[in-house]
Amino acid sequence: MSREKLIYLPLGGAGEVGMNCYVYGYGAEGKERLIVVDLGVTFPDMDGTPGVDLILPDIAWLEERRNQIEAIFITHAHEDHVGAVGHLYERLGAPIYCRAFTANIARGKMAEHGHSDKTVRTVSPWPETTTAGPFTVGFLPISHSIPETSALVIDTPDGRVVHTGDFKLDRTPIVGEAWTPEVWADVAKPGIKALVCDSTNVFSPDPGRSESDIADNLEALISEASGMVVATTFASNVARVKTLAQAGERAGRSICLMGRAMRRMIEASVTTGVLGDFPQVISPEDAAQLPRENVMLLVTGSQGERRAASAQLANGKYMGMKLKEGDLFLFSSKTIPGNERGVIRIINQFSEIGVDVVDDSGGRYHVSGHANRPDLTTMHELMKPQMVIPMHGEHRHLREHAKLAQTNGTQAIVAVNGTMVSLSGNAPQVAGYVETGRTYLDGSVKIGALDGIVRDRLRMAMNGHIVVSVIMDEENEALGEPWVEIKGLPEIGTSNAALVDVLEADIDQFVQSAGTKIRADDDKLDEGIKRVARKTCQDEIGKKAEVTVIISRLE
């Protein structure tokens, strides 16, 4: 028996939606040759990561095995799959393979970090393949909500693995490749060792709908509008942008793209040839000159992002365009959980202006890009894998997906980030656990999620911050009185005096009456002052403030 093993190791994307990063390895333990699938990001929020710019997978494990990495494969150009290539490339150093559209986006990101175009290699789709050490990898086209999305067919000495990436089963996807079960059945013929499979929509009970299903609804809505029409969707959903633009054109409107991402994605689509028949677009300047019933804007900001075009239009004005009573704003999108407040804020702002807002609450103007529960079953049955490994989902999605596979008689395992699974045997088996986590891009610096930096920010946000400065002379006597500044705290407390005054008086009294041993010892003095400050703060305003003490000693 060979001691060489085929392993699967998610470093991001398993146990969460976002930040996808999966590793496959083959070889003897500790000497595996590795490939990486996807290098994505996830986005921060005020609840847990205030001030953070971007969240990246922690790739320390990979970095330590840099010399074992054969290649990086990117399945598609969504931020949660490709967003980290520029930030992490230097630490991995392996060539990046993807199809033309994805490569266009990836190269843009690499350029921002000063990496040459050559770091990203464009490959043709299946049946062409790329050899990477013991792996032979093919990009198998599949429908999703961005062009040229591909599953990966990964041939290994221990058999064929199909890594679905994100997918849906759409035979009429408008832009991009249709779902072709014949081709997939062909791929399955030699037998599939493992199907590593998207779990996002495992809780959606009905079969997924096609992108084409909503074209008529969109056209009817736009045709009936009497004022300006503005629609938002993910810019990367090029099929939707095209459907919207064509519907607008048929309704006699000139199309104007607004927002950097919107223009960037259409440009990439045109450059790489994935987008034909896109209506002529006009500039915002020209749009502003036309009667508003002849204009349709396609804008960024479907998730209520504060700086996107939709939010700026809701706030008043964007690039000279201003909405008014009787205009129509369409969310051709689903609100991602957690973004509800931002989206609702915008809807209410539009309501105040008198703009009618239409969202997807009826399911008429949006379809999902992920396979629903019956579609997953279709995929399982078509591929007949020895085992299903659910990925791309929170724990609840992975667990439900594994149960679905098991109910249908297929072996499955719930493997969250950091779980190394051996695929070599007849059943998936946990081969170990790897320390994983998140890396925060914070300004220009990368920090660890557990460094305590963000924790301190959250504490200041919850509790406010008291700063105390005391000066001690050569004899360890206080020189003058302590000085207190507060930030994020009420100025007046229950004793009806300024909080800083009460704090200064109480700290002064403490320092005066403290023994020499305490006054001579920075740590003890610091600790004592903090204790007094916290108690006074609690008494005065009922809060446990954060306290920073600066002790200056004249020597």
Next chain:
Amino acid sequence: MSREKLIYLPLGGAGEVGMNCYVYGYGAEGKERLIVVDLGVTFPDMDGTPGVDLILPDIAWLEERRNQIEAIFITHAHEDHVGAVGHLYERLGAPIYCRAFTANIARGKMAEHGHSDKTVRTVSPWPETTTAGPFTVGFLPISHSIPETSALVIDTPDGRVVHTGDFKLDRTPIVGEAWTPEVWADVAKPGIKALVCDSTNVFSPDPGRSESDIADNLEALISEASGMVVATTFASNVARVKTLAQAGERAGRSICLMGRAMRRMIEASVTTGVLGDFPQVISPEDAAQLPRENVMLLVTGSQGERRAASAQLANGKYMGMKLKEGDLFLFSSKTIPGNERGVIRIINQFSEIGVDVVDDSGGRYHVSGHANRPDLTTMHELMKPQMVIPMHGEHRHLREHAKLAQTNGTQAIVAVNGTMVSLSGNAPQVAGYVETGRTYLDGSVKIGALDGIVRDRLRMAMNGHIVVSVIMDEENEALGEPWVEIKGLPEIGTSNAALVDVLEADIDQFVQSAGTKIRADDDKLDEGIKRVARKTCQDEIGKKAEVTVIISRLE
């Protein structure tokens, strides 16, 4: 023609969901006699109000007219209607009227602030009425998701106003009074001047469902469960708690209530006689002794609140109870927008333990407590008011509700918080604008939403905080070097040195090279140090930190 006018003035609840507070006035301008309807709270969030404990309406306008206030009427015992009585009573001083169940809850809140039971007066429902200056007010029972909810029939010299409060049209509400259109038609007979009407569900297109509709679904679900069953809903939804408990009892389970609010609400219901036939409950200690398939827990925390019973069970243990693989957790509730992350966190934690979670995504285990769009039309048509004034909703709800009324031929106006509307003429007319806002209960202190305190907290959370201490001697020379502390910022920047060291060096250089004029002037020195600190911080870590400077002068 009389110069006396009937006015309506929302101070909370119109342009938001939460913090309800409506004022009606009658009299000559500036001499109106006033009544207040509801005194509610709204809840803070990390996005906009970190560290805040509770949000109250700003009642400065009312406080200035304290002597004009005849009475306060509370429609029902939800927190967004009664939650502020204890916090604001002292500043208003008028008697509080409500029905027995609401009074029980209100008195508990008053007691927490040291107010006597007598401040709250229990009244009987319509046709009994209470006279308050020029107003005669009756509590007209209506179905909602808490017992003894009432609309108010407000008779005034200018006609009859019906203030619906929160309501749904439920003929079989399980607990509390059914919707009785005959009684309402009777109330409408003399003619209704204005219908001030709940707008929450104006976007829900189908007629609302009855609380009774889900009883069978709940029973089937609980009967089929093989492990322990835990269900959560709003504790105040006494009808739901009863339905759940009865379904559990029929399935052969002993019922255990967990969470302070759950026990408090059931106690109030029993005391005031609104709850009959509630199954015998057992203590957590006894529940822990029973086989798990014989136990059903009813717990608080349907919105994912971190300290509620559901979150604690998801974290591991609560009052000796611990869930495990094969148990069932049911959300018999809707997630309020903005709470999705908290709820999903709990669901994933349960998934990790192996607990099956059922939520309301299929509409089988929850019905709303508010009137849907067709129900609003039913109400409009039954009451045939001269005008509809939408309330209890965000701007988008108020606007849509006004459009609905206008489409059906009734006059309507969108009046958000602070809009004083005259109801005396044939159409609603804006009579002025009043400054309104939010008051934050922050620890033990009340602060204004615009005081800048919370803004400073948000800034520290986003940007981190640099604290600089410099000591200047009698000759305006720096004594020693500046001292820098950072909080919520990375320790090492791009120059690979400690951020505090780089900051100290740059600030030292600035102070040394600054002219005497700057060094002698606190404001100028402070400003200069801030500028240097910000620039260094931007260069080193790419962030615009908050900076606090403490200048100590030896004199």
